Amino acid sequence: MALDTLQRDGFLTTRLDEVINWSRKNSLWPMPMGISCCAIEMMATAAPRFDISRFGSEVMRFTPRQCDVMIVAGTVTFKMAKVVRKIYDQMPDPKWVISMGACASSGGMFRSYSVVQGIDQFIPVDVFVAGCPPRPEALLQGLMELQRKIAGDRTIGRLLHGEPIRIPAPALPPAQSSMEGLSS
Amino acid sequence: MTNQEILEAVGAAFPDGILGHGEFREDLTLLIRKEDLLRIAGFVKRDLGFDLLIDILGVDHFRAAGRFEVVYNVWSLLHKRYLRLKVPAEEEHPVVPTVTGIWPGANWHERETFDMFGIRFEGHPDLRRLYMPDEFEYYPLRKDFPLMGIPDSLPLPRR
Ligand code: SF4
Numbered sequence: 001m002a003l004d005t006l007q008r009d010g011f012l013t014t015r016l017d018e019v020i021n022w023s024r025k026n027s028l029w030p031m032p033m034g035i036s037c038c039a040i041e042m043m044a045t046a047a048p049r050f051d052i053s054r055f056g057s058e059v060m061r062f063t064p065r066q067c068d069v070m071i072v073a074g075t076v077t078f079k080m081a082k083v084v085r086k087i088y089d090q091m092p093d094p095k096w097v098i099s100m101g102a103c104a105s106s107g108g109m110f111r112s113y114s115v116v117q118g119i120d121q122f123i124p125v126d127v128f129v130a131g132c133p134p135r136p137e138a139l140l141q142g143l144m145e146l147q148r149k150i151a152g153d154r155t156i157g158r159l160l161h162g163e164p165i166r167i168p169a170p171a172l173p174p175a176q177s178s179m180e181g182l183s184s
Numbered sequence: 185m186t187n188q189e190i191l192e193a194v195g196a197a198f199p200d201g202i203l204g205h206g207e208f209r210e211d212l213t214l215l216i217r218k219e220d221l222l223r224i225a226g227f228v229k230r231d232l233g234f235d236l237l238i239d240i241l242g243v244d245h246f247r248a249a250g251r252f253e254v255v256y257n258v259w260s261l262l263h264k265r266y267l268r269l270k271v272p273a274e275e276e277h278p279v280v281p282t283v284t285g286i287w288p289g290a291n292w293h294e295r296e297t298f299d300m301f302g303i304r305f306e307g308h309p310d311l312r313r314l315y316m317p318d319e320f321e322y323y324p325l326r327k328d329f330p331l332m333g334i335p336d337s338l339p340l341p342r343r
Contacts, residue, residue, distance in 0.1 A: 113330070
């Protein structure tokens with residue numbers, strides 16, 4: 001098969017990793033975990049002026065089962081941490097997490113008994129976005145950083161070697177607090 | 185109705201019910217005995233027209249005698265003025281009768297005060313924690329509670 005035949009018939013040769021990573025990184029569907037004020041900036045990021053759809057991430061899904069990246073935007077209390085973890089566990093692999101703002105990343109100004117001092121204590125975080133709140137541009141840069149990270153992923157190599165994309169989440173201990181009253 | 189008239193009306197109805205009184209920014213505060221709380225609360229609502237309960241809060245004075253205090257802020261839609269009732273509660277087992285029978289809106293305010301200070305409201309229909317998880321064992325707004333909490337008292341999901 002000569003090269004000119006290939007070109008005439010519309011073939012393209014590449015690495016499988018490139019194709020998979022390219023398709024993954026350009027349609028990251030966010031799970032908007034908007035817990036407090038940072039969520040307003042996240043909404044602004046989705047609005048026309050900043051337009052997160054330029055990066056393929058405009059499809060904010062409120063069901064974790066359709067999401068690729070969880071944007072934790074807000075102050076995570078200990079009580080809420082269980083909910084955040086539960087939603088994270090419901091997202092299908094591969095999945096990523098952006099920790100948006102000072103509160104989610106470190107507890108922020110809420111240095112107190114009720115606020116988790118950084119969500120990386122209970123979920124793996126890929127990108128931390130600084131700010132209180134971060135401007136929409138900062139969130140977009142965080143998203144681009146994540147895209148860069150995904151682009152460099154050894155997806156196939158890891159599949160072949162049986163390495164999981166993520167260390168599988170350990171089974172959660174049975175819920176100790178009854179959150180039922182909140183949802184019913 | 186002036187503060188003086190309120191004070192005199194309550195004083196006339198409960199001659200030894202008022203332990204003390206004060207005024208701040210034109211609002212009257214009455215310090216009353218726990219035993220009289222229900223009757224005085226009923227009186228100021230029914231006869232003086234303080235029909236709207238704004239808030240209930242707890243205070244931890246962190247002193248030997250009379251450590252806790254429960255404060256009731258009530259508002260009269262008729263007279264357009266505030267009245268503040270304060271009730272002391274002792275340190276060991278702080279218990280105060282509930283005013284949910286008088287102002288139904290007291291329900292969640294009392295739950296919050298219970299959650300934060302551990303003050304129990306006797307006769308409350310549903311005295312559960314409001315903010316903190318049910319299994320939490322401490323009362324975070326007490327002065328002897330550390331700012332950063334008690335380690336491992338609030339379990340996180342494992343990473
Ligand atoms: S980082 Fe600032 S803006 Fe964001 S949730 Fe915390 S307090 Fe609100």
